[in-house]
Amino acid sequence: MARNKEALILLIDVGPSMHSVLPEVQKVCSLLIQKKLVFNKYDEVGIVVFGTKDTNNDLMKEVGGYEHITVLQPIKVVDGDLVDVTHQLPQGTVPGDFMDAIVVGMDMLIKKYQDTIKGKKRICLITNAMYPIKDPYEGTKEDQVYTIAEQMAAHGMKIDCIIYRGHQKQEPHNTTIEENDMLLSIFSKKTKAKAVHVESSTSLLGALRTRNLAPVTTFRGDLELSPTCKIKVWVYKKTSEEKFPTLKKYSDKAPSTDKFATHEIKIDYEYKSIQGPNTVVIPPEQRIKGYRYGPQVIPISSAEFDATKFKPEKGVKLLGFTNASNIMRHYYMKDVNIIIADPGNKKAILAVSALARAMKETNKVGILRCVWRQGQANVVIGVLTPNVSDKDNIADSFYFNVLPFAEDVREFQFPSFSNLPKSIQPNEEQQKAADKLVMMMDLAPAGKEEALRPEFTPNPVLERFYHHLELKSKNPDAAVPPLDSTLKRITEPDPEVISQNKLIIDEFCKNFELKENPKLKKSARRLLRDQKSGSFEGQVGKSKTEDKPTNLVGSTSGVKVETIGDVTAVQDFEAMISRRDSPEWVSKAIFGMKNKIFDLVENSCEGDNYAKALECLVALRKGCVIEQEPKQFNNFLRHIYRFCQEKNLKRFCEFLASKDVTFITKTEAEDSDIAERDARSLFVKGET
Amino acid sequence: MFSTTCSGEDEESTSHFHVAVSSVAQSIKVQIINRPYDEIAICFFNTREKKNLQDLSGVYVFNIPEREQLDNLTALFIKEFDRVEETFSTVIGSEFGIVPGSRDNSLYNALWVAQALLRKGSAKTADKRILLLTNEDDPFGNIKGVTKLDMARTTLQRAKDAQDLGVSIELLPLSRPNEEFNVSLFYADLIGLDGDELAQFMPLAGEKFEDMNKQIRKRMFKKRRVRRIIFTITGGLSIELNTYALIRPTIPGTITWLDSVTNLPLRAERSFICADTGSIIQEPPKRFQTYKNEDIKFTPEELSEIKRVSTGNLRLLGFKPLSCLKDYHNLKPSTFVFPSDEEVIGSTCIFIALHRSMIRLKRFAVAFYGSSSRPQLVGLVAQEEVTDGSGQIEPPGMHMIYLPYSDDIRPIEELHSDTSGMMPLASEDQIEKATALVKRVDLRDFSVCQFANPAIQRHYAVIQALALDEDEMPETHDETLPDEEGMSRPGIVKAMEEFKVSVYGENYDEEDEATGHGKGARKRKTEEAVNKAAYYDWSKLADDGKLKDLTVQELKSYLTANKLTVAGKKEVLITRILTHLGK
DSSP, X not given: OOTTXXXXXXXXXXXXXXXXXXXXXXXXXXXXXXXXXXXXXXXEEEEEEESOSSOBOHHHHXXXXXXXXXXXXXEEEOOHHHHHHHHTXXXXXXXXXXXXXXXXXXXXXXXXXXXXXXXXXXXEEEEOOOSOOOOOSSSOHHHXXXXXXXXXXXXXXXXXXXXXXXXXXXXXXXXXHHHHHHHHHXXXXXXXXXXXXXXXXXXXXXXXXXXXXOOOOSEEEEEEEETTEEEEEEEEESBOOOOOOOOEEOOOOSOTTOTTOOOOEEEEEEEEESSSOTTOBOOGGGEEEEEEETTEEEEEOHHHHHHHSOOOOSEEEEEEEEEGGGSOGGGOOSXXXXXXEOXXXXXXXXXXXXXXXXXXXXXXXXXXXXXXXXXXXXXXXXXXXXXXXXXXXXXXXXXXXXXXXXXXXOOOOOOOGGGSOGGGSOOHHHHHXXXXXXXXXXXXXXXXXXXXXXXXXXXXHHHHHHHHHHHHHHOTTOOOOOOOHHHXXXXXXXXXXXXXXXXXXXXXXXXXXXXXOTTSOHHHHHHHHHHHTXXXXXXXXXXXXXXXXXXXXTOOOOOOOOSOOSXXXXXXXXXXXXXXXXXXXXHHHHHXXXXXXXXXXXXXSTTTTHHHHHHHHHHHHHHHHHTTOHHHHHHHHHHHHHHHXXXXXXXXXXXXXXXXXXXXXXXXXXXXXXXXXXXXXXXXXXXX | OEEEEEEEEOOSOHHHHHHHHHHHHHHHHHHHHHOTTOEEEEEEESBSSOBOTTOOTTEEEEOOTTSOSSEEOOHHHHHHHHTHHHHHHHHTOBOOSSOTTXXXXXXXXXXXXHHHHTTSSOTTTOEEEEEEEESOSOTTTTXXXXXXHHHHHHHHHHHHHHHHTTEEEEXXXXXXXXXXXXXXGTHHHHHTOOTHHHHHXXXXXXXXXXXXXXXXXXXXXXXXXXXXXXXXXXXXXXXXXXXXXXXXXXXXXXXXXXXXXXXXXXXXXXXXXXTTTOOEESSOSOEEEEETTEEEEEOHHHHHHHHOSSOSSEEEEEEEEGXXXXXXXXXXXXXXXXXXXXXXXXXXXXXXXXXXXXHHTTEEEEEEEOOSSOOEEEEEEEEOOEEETTEEEEOSEXXXXXXXXXXXXXXXXXXXXXXXXXOOOOOHHHHHHHHHHHHHSBOTTOOTTOSOOHHHXXXXXXXXXXXXXXXXXXXXXXXXXXXXXXXXXXXXXXHHHHHHHHHHOSSOOHHHHHHHHHHHHHHHHHHHHHHHHTTSOHHHHHHHTOGGGSXXXXXXXXXXXXXXXXXXXXXXXXXXXXXXXXX
């Protein structure tokens, strides 16, 4: 049996106020169970929902009370059914009592395990704690919670509370909520508990740790401030990337009748001489490592290598302190370690606490030289930053980040921004627009939850993988599920933030002009545009542009524009001409635009549409340059010129001449038959 | 490609010659590691013998057989050059510089030879340099009149011609004992110095010389963008950025496997073998994950589709104050981004505007970077340009910091939270003492990359020693060790002592407190084991071959009682017991 077996009770509030986030709760719970199925197959899980109309639990049968709490699934080893149970959480009809639910959960754990698997029993409560809990028969609510908490500690249980608070700002002083928060905080004081408050469904997905890893120390020993003054510390990893699961390679060679086939594939490496016959395999003992020295390769045997290599002594030594500003954030090299005082050593806790607070006060950081293990190939130099705890029952600690060595830094030179020509520097207006954008597109507004906090942001790729895995287990041909809207909040800007700041964003867009570099080859440019109108862009664009089609400046979004409208002629044209699903769109767009311009010129009264027509003409010209269709434009320009001459609309011709709309020349598009000097020939002729 | 010609000058003063040769030897040893593709030639001038393609007198191009005169450095070349001093007087020999009555202008010849050597390779792809080492500040001092003027003029003309061809000439002067090297006599004109440059030249040259001897071995990288990415700021506004790897851990170079008999390189061949049937498979089309006792198969297309949660672009999500970026929000080295107008004109302008706003408002941008390997949230931290006298230290731009996801962050702090409610807190006095200590032990000018990596330096030194057949392994200095001398300064010792007393009390009894428990527990365990072990007649069990019938726990009790290691499998334990019993 697995030694690290964990028993977990999920306590889920399904009361009416939770209905809006139940899909997320289902997702996070099923992810948790799925990960257990893959990584901790022997873990046991039970699921309890509260706030249901019916009641079904042992305590009710034994002692009565404990209403509206349903044990959906008694504790059992994780399996596929459990995943299904999480997918079918019932929608409750009454406000549930979370404290009763906790007691039911505890009772289940105690009955099943008594005093075994100490420290591996966990209760996970997901609720919004909006409704008051029942008053106990005797004593205050507070006393009751203390009793429960003590029991919990005595049985070595942990509790994680995830309290979902949505955007309920309308009642800032809700006494029930305050009381409940206070009651739940007792758990964090009295037991190994964690209570987190989340406001968005995205953070709800990230709030529950879905994979339970037993933390392992990288180092236990002395933090040597000097040879005579040492502090006993333990070092753990604080961050470590949870990788995409390594999937095994599948072999279909085994006959389908073979029930015990592993279908695995072994990888075998053979070393052969570059010269000589192809069949001679060099045995491992005849191989020797070589390193390049100039053009040659210098062989070095592993014995020589071991004898000569750098062998640092294990230990963590302080080199000194320095101003925090000396260490820039981007020099952090790796995942982060945390250094805590030896938990059993009161003096060490004091020493770490004193140092951490002193460093924080003086804004200093420590520089350490670390060799975590004897026999480690190299030393690490890193920066020690204080992590002062704001909770009474959590000790102060340090974070440790690895810094680069001299060899690791590449000194590339870049042009200084202030030396760049004035033309590409932002002017005052532009700077103002940028300031506003940076200020207003705020992900951490005061009084609200910080959006996309790494602590509460789930990994969308892993979520999607496990989702797909579950789908495939039911139907092997299931397609990859689309990214759901909750996860989209991670990969794409929040539409709410965008719509709130629409004015600022529009102003920003208006202030800056982007042009494609005309000197680039056609193929390269096409690449750029295709990237811009990629499928994801398209989806966002769509949801936004459906109601307000003009809010994206120069949008190349993938909204399916099929005709050129009156109001947004230029945008429609650009969208159409950049559609790539059929080659016909280019000519359709050009054709449509030509008609539009004719309409505008013809229906103009006293030239009021001329500006608009010009705008369209300029857009058409640009489009034709990009698409390398110069003849289309040049012929059209000639045509409209003649048309105006005939229809007595000479003012438009003059207008065009004054605005310097010219033919597309050979330099702009290879196919043009107009030379550079003839670009204005049309108007010159007209004037003479 | 990058070419250097070192012209060492031989003069009467041997010490100067020694300095020049040894620093050249030193710098080529560094060069072969830092820039292994550079091509180098070494020529002496003012020599007795001549050896050069042009057959000009007074110039000797040092080389080894089977190597072009201007070529990559090789171990043999370095080795031979290390020994050049021993044989110098017999093989090459020195001569006075330009003497009256002779039409030979050795400096002129040297420049000509060097320039001819550097003709190889185009000026576009290579940086061509002539490094001139000399201690003679007035090469034409011995002659007078028209000849002198004429010689000086032709020499300068030759230098100018070389410079016009894209060859830069650098001078490394060696001052004589009692007189300063006077650049203005002749060389100022040759290398084109005037005004302020002239005044600063000597001190700078001195530094350069120092650098040559002290350079660390560090593989140099050409500035090259890693990727071109599109940064989408809002729905319709995307700018173009280039990413650069400014900080990446150095590895000791790639390993080439060799055949130890022939020393020929080997080629690795990978084959996939079906574990069930043993047949060889081409690259397998599918992957699988065992889930609910089933093998769930995924095609590569499905896997890449799963990972494609966003396009390969960088999408702006919003801004946060810098205080939201915690010290533990880090996973791997950051990537530097710099704007480019190559495809989209106006990118730089927008980038600069955002950059300035972010610095002024102390905010960083949060964006989603949809790379194909690991799509993730990144923080873009604007960095202002930092320069000092010698140039740019921090380039202006933004650093992309890869942020962890919730499951990448571990709640270690809560692991040892105290259930009784209160953690001991440092008192005011203790914090005060700690503050004094922190202020005392101050590394004032600490810069992030001031330490060389001792393991890499060691590695390079070992490879060099093996390549050049050096007899002893060189000792490398580990710069990362604490400065014990500095730490033992009275002020620091006092502050340290006060801190210690304030936290630990008069008796620094931490050691005992910590190990006390451990010892007690171990003692108890041993006693138990002795009792348990006494239950069996080990020697008899061993003789009857019955040891294997005991459980591992029982076997271990014997080992613990006899203070042997308890690690290993059952068979190992039995063997260990048998050895201990002497059987």
